[in-house]
Amino acid sequence: MDRPxxxxxxxxxxxxxxxxxxxxTPEGNAAGDVFYNIAFGSNPHYKHQGWLSGRVTTDDNFTLYRKPVLDENVPLVRSGDFVALPNAPMYYVSVDPSGKLGWESNTLTYGDTTAHVLEVLTGKASNAYKAFLRKLGISYIIAGEDSLDYALAMEKLKTLFGIETLMLGGGGVLNxxxxxxxxxDELSVVIAAAADxxxxxxxxxxxxxxxxxxKAVGFTLKSAEVKDGGSVWLRYRINK
Ligand SMILES: NC(=O)c1ccc[n+]([C@@H]2O[C@H](COP(=O)([O-])OP(=O)(O)OC[C@H]3O[C@@H](n4cnc5c(N)ncnc54)[C@H](OP(=O)(O)O)[C@@H]3O)[C@@H](O)[C@H]2O)c1
Known part of the structure; x- marks a missing residue:
């Protein structure tokens, strides 16, 4: 399978x-910086071209549960995917099967990282929602009818957008x-020395x-490092 x-x-x-x-907490803040720097800092470990988030994570952090402004009478958009920007340096890819997210722009900023927004839809997303994304210049792919076709989605991210390495970035349902x-392929977890x-x-x-x-899954430890604020960075290979 040709996927990132x-x-x-x-x-x-x-x-x-x-x-x-x-x-x-101070320990949580320190771990947050460790987490960010590993993936998005000036010398990132993975050098990925996109990160994938679930719809709830996107609403919590970026679209803030706004309703999309839809024109239900808009003409039928062209069928298939919409590539507004191929080969962007960084994509924010959101799994939004029904088309719920109320975007206001086709770019977002996270820390000092700017990313082009890319939506993963299924056949459940309406014509009006796809027209809304096109108007904002937001790329989208369609993968699956009623449920997500994982393989197709990942293949499209690689072939249409050039994403060779993809960060799976939560939340827990998506992961x-x-x-x-x-x-x-790999789990990278920064554990803060804190709990609530x-x-x-x-x-x-x-x-x-x-x-x-x-269904239980086993992991093989690749490395373990002590980081700032008593945090630890664990890397595992996922056993197939
Ligand atoms: N500590 C960290 O590093 C970190 C990182 C990321 C997120 N977070 C936090 O995690 C929390 C959210 O996590 P969560 O587990 O509740 O939600 P989530 O994984 O962000 O989103 C779940 C939703 O995404 C869509 N989705 C996810 N996987 C899918 C799949 N395989 N097929 C089809 N749709 C899929 C569905 O959307 P619909 O409901 O629209 O169908 C699903 O209800 C947020 O509070 C966020 O801030 C923390």
């Missing part, structure tokens, strides 16, 4: 949570569904939403 090399890069608390007040689908004990926050991997089963 996919690594899952995440920050967690000691108890494996990817959100929560532990992030505001686990990709691992279960065999679409993740909340029962309400998502973990690194989640079966919630019914997109994947809880």
């Amino acid at each position: 090399y996919i690594f899952c890069h995440m920050m967690t608390s000691v108890d494996g949570k990817i959100m929560g007040s532990y992030m505001e 686990w569904s990709f691992i279960q689908a065999g679409m993740c 004990g909340s029962s309400e926050t998502p973990a690194l991997f989640e079966t919630r939403g019914g997109m994947a089963t809880n």
